[in-house]
Amino acid sequence: MKVVIVGGVAGGATAAARIRRLDEEAEVIVFERSGYVSYANCGLPYYIGGVIGEASELTLQTPESFWSRFRIDMRVRHEVTAIHPECRTVTVRSLDSGESFEESYDRLLLSPGAKPILPRSVDAGVPGLFTLRTVEDTLRIRTFIEKNHPRSAVLAGGGFISLELAENLRELGMDVTIVQRPGQLMKPFDPDMASFIHARMRKNGVKLLLGHAVEGVEENGGSLRVLLKDGKALAADMTVFALGVSPDTHLAKEAGLRLGLKDSIVVNDRMETSVPDIYAVGDAVQVTQSVSGEDVLLSLAGPANRQGRIAADNICGGDSRYRGSQGSSIIKVFDMTAAVTGINEQAAERAGIRADKVYLSPASHAGYYPGARTMIMKVIYEKETCRLLGAQIVGYEGIDKQIDVLATAISAGMTATRLKDLDLAYAPPYSSAKSPVNMAGFIIENIADGRLKQFHWHEADTLPRDGSVTLLDVRTEQEYGAGHIDGFCNIPLDELRERIGELEQGKPVYAVCQSGLRSYIACCILSQKGFDCYNLSGGYRLYRSVREDCGCADESFPCGMDRTVSR
Amino acid sequence: MKVVIVGGVAGGATAAARIRRLDEEAEVIVFERSGYVSYANCGLPYYIGGVIGEASELTLQTPESFWSRFRIDMRVRHEVTAIHPECRTVTVRSLDSGESFEESYDRLLLSPGAKPILPRSVDAGVPGLFTLRTVEDTLRIRTFIEKNHPRSAVLAGGGFISLELAENLRELGMDVTIVQRPGQLMKPFDPDMASFIHARMRKNGVKLLLGHAVEGVEENGGSLRVLLKDGKALAADMTVFALGVSPDTHLAKEAGLRLGLKDSIVVNDRMETSVPDIYAVGDAVQVTQSVSGEDVLLSLAGPANRQGRIAADNICGGDSRYRGSQGSSIIKVFDMTAAVTGINEQAAERAGIRADKVYLSPASHAGYYPGARTMIMKVIYEKETCRLLGAQIVGYEGIDKQIDVLATAISAGMTATRLKDLDLAYAPPYSSAKSPVNMAGFIIENIADGRLKQFHWHEADTLPRDGSVTLLDVRTEQEYGAGHIDGFCNIPLDELRERIGELEQGKPVYAVCQSGLRSYIACCILSQKGFDCYNLSGGYRLYRSVREDCGCADESFPCGMDRTVSR
Incomplete structure (x- = not known):
């Protein structure tokens, strides 16, 4: 043969x-x-x-x-x-x-x-303009940098290659701007999770021009002018097109x-x-x-x-079958990690799957052992069947582990509620007795059982402010004072039972805390007292991060008992 | 209620x-x-x-x-x-x-x-003798150490608590001896995998007395005499009984x-x-x-x-069910990590399950990205059905991830061959395009398909040395020269096709390399030339580590193409 x-x-x-x-x-x-x-x-x-x-x-x-x-x-x-x-x-x-x-x-x-995509309007022959696909491309770029010591780069596109390259060029001390036509980087992620990536890139000095597109590149006296669709231009010493392939x-x-x-x-x-x-x-x-x-x-x-x-x-005469691609992928974003598996919300919608989602912010390992970091996890599942559809995680430690556990669960066709039963390896330096994935399972089970009703960050601003519903923030006074969603009043969780009379019966309650855990407990209390209560999934932390595109995933722990008591 | x-x-x-x-x-x-x-x-x-x-x-x-x-x-x-x-x-x-x-x-x-087990022959009232179960126990031990500055400790028992305590006492600069009645530490692990733990403990200055048992403890002028069953005694300033509960x-x-x-x-x-x-x-x-x-x-x-x-x-009137315990657990052993899930070989035998096993030593992440470390992975599965039974891993990076992926696969009832299809998240800092778990799946599929026949470290010494079989080491001359199994001759893999005439037709061939990868390729070549060929699973690295109880898991990469070409 x-x-x-x-x-x-x-x-x-x-x-x-x-x-x-x-x-x-x-x-x-x-x-x-x-x-x-x-x-x-x-x-x-x-x-x-x-x-x-x-x-x-x-x-x-x-x-x-x-x-x-x-x-x-x-x-x-x-x-x-x-x-x-x-x-x-x-x-x-x-x-x-x-x-x-x-x-x-x-x-x-x-x-x-x-092969790398290059817009027709762009002249590939301009010196200082690169794509990055082969070893040859790589050597060309490195040689160019060593020879010309460029101080600034414009990267067209906002996917894996662009972000990894941005980080590496920043490490070389260059001024880096990413121009990306969609309103977010990293399309495999939903916009809410991408906001943490935006924040991390900006924190590390990468400029993001989202919603912009590169139309052309001109030489400009030893340097380049990168022309945008809206008529503006960026000066740069080099440019790399990473618009996908x-x-x-x-x-x-x-x-x-x-x-x-x-x-x-x-x-x-x-x-x-x-x-x-x-x-x-x-x-x-x-x-x-x-x-x-x-x-x-x-x-x-x-x-x-x-x-x-x-x-x-x-x-060779065998019979092996490919089971399809689940789309698991992961990227280092400076000191942060972002990972995804399965499909995101948009893909679920496109496929006509009715999806629900939960957000949580567990610690990477036991909070009492040094070095634990908060991660933000989003798990997407089919509403009717609880079939796992996808997950997205951003954070600083163990992100690769959590995504691979979820990828394996998805590949096995597990329901999201089964995540609560997974017997994962725990010792304080590595995880928590209730692992992040277990916690996701607990939350989803609570929803599936009708014990927990959620609302989401994108709904928080559109809730009526006319007094027809109660908007309740159950964090401490200090937390509330440091920042809260407009229109939400404050009753700290630990005072809720005494002050329940302050809430008007018959009105739905929308409850908020930092991570979504204390507000869940508030919902447990209130719903048993006859209130129709909804919990902000992901809490104020997620809301603020997405709203301000500020990425608070690097916050240290949420305060109080968010960190220790389970679902 | x-x-x-x-x-x-x-x-x-x-x-x-x-x-x-x-x-x-x-x-x-x-x-x-x-x-x-x-x-x-x-x-x-x-x-x-x-x-x-x-x-x-x-x-x-x-x-x-x-x-x-x-x-x-x-x-x-x-x-x-x-x-x-x-x-x-x-x-x-x-x-x-x-x-x-x-x-x-x-x-x-x-x-x-x-409650902690204490032998009847031991007087729990001896000052300087402790168990470790509660916060009170912990405070007692810490106070004792702060007050008495003990310079040496004997720990009775070789499980989680003992090993974690040994590490912590070593960090305080104490002289630590573990006395353990079984011939190995950490009984959830099979002896071969435990040998890596032994090596790491010894490398960090912990003395191991395996196969010994503590019979009593006596005061001895401000210090202690820890009496062993064989009549010997150890001097120590403190002793902790961690014989299980x-x-x-x-x-x-x-x-x-x-x-x-x-x-x-x-x-x-x-x-x-x-x-x-x-x-x-x-x-x-x-x-x-x-x-x-x-x-x-x-x-x-x-x-x-x-x-x-x-x-x-x-x-509260619900109907929740416990699905049993899979026994996933993990322990930090100084800078090493050891983890286990499911059942080990002994448990499989006890349960009457006919098990097979593979060993592999993949890199924690892409070898070309800095910081990759070799891990040793053992996967146990049911011979007949390929049902996953358990896994044990030792190494330095990402051990918690690999064990949790395997734990999830086991929980899902996956067959071992399905591991090859798992779509896990890859980027150079985090994994390899063929992840360690994928690799385990490849190997097991090769075995299940009859393409790969194995022999194991515990069989290598008992193979006949009378010329009735060919014992073949396919590593390079340098590797072979630096140490090999007695009785094995050397033909480097890349010379095998030319020198195949040196092997006597009709005799079974037992092939060895460093990790088991090159010898697998040798087996592919030889079996197609009519030889009945067996591959040493886990390679010389595992053999030597177990035989010498020396733990080579911290070796840097195996040489040559072991690191890049897949199964």
């Missing part, structure tokens, strides 16, 4: 090695357009910032190492320029010699990846493969394309969002690697 | 607060024998070591705070001395006044906990409640005892091990808290 693979990075390299392990006799040839194979794609921004010191760290694998270990013929700087399914050949051009040749295959695997599928298109979203390659769960004996994996393929069932495009390393392994199994 | 609760720590305090939230009218009285309620049990060793500076941090809740927030009558220093189910009363003695009185109840919840259930016994293992209280999944309207939770009750189905005793804070909430639900 002769297998030709187009693309030698994540999916392609994984598939090549797996094919060899499964079939010692197969001939495997990989054509990679760039000069590098199996490189550390996700590490590129960190090399620019110097966190990763040596370029060799990014490119641990070489064509030579692949040959000596796997007898895989990795041909870098070779571009496949055409696929001929009818005669099972590809046309390949050597970028160094310029010569073209035909290569036959029994099985063809496409792992061409995606589009599947690099002209080959597939010309060969008549069935295409999907944004010309991505359509594959089945065996990673087979519409053409016999041609498989495809990675950023170029359309996948099923495993929670919503929607067709989506996701540029993530984990799925690409798993797809590569599955394609290899099937190429 | 009047609810009386015996014991105001984890389970009892949680239940009390939940009862109030569910029922504003209930009368709730908690009798707690010690002077403290709802204290941070798991933090006690860290207060002794000064990691937690203030005693007030351990006791955030007070009877006053419980009253003001929950109207719960927390009576500390009150001991319930008898239960009278027939007339629904308990007899209570005030430890301060010495007076006894009767208290009636509609529902009674027992959360009496457990036994359920504190004399009350339940005298009241005729059905008892189980070690006189623990038998409860159903609603936390109801055998006597109507009496519930029990926490360390005093027998629980079902959720993986094996066995009856077990587990002294863990998480389960106690969850049980308290469930009992409260049922006391």
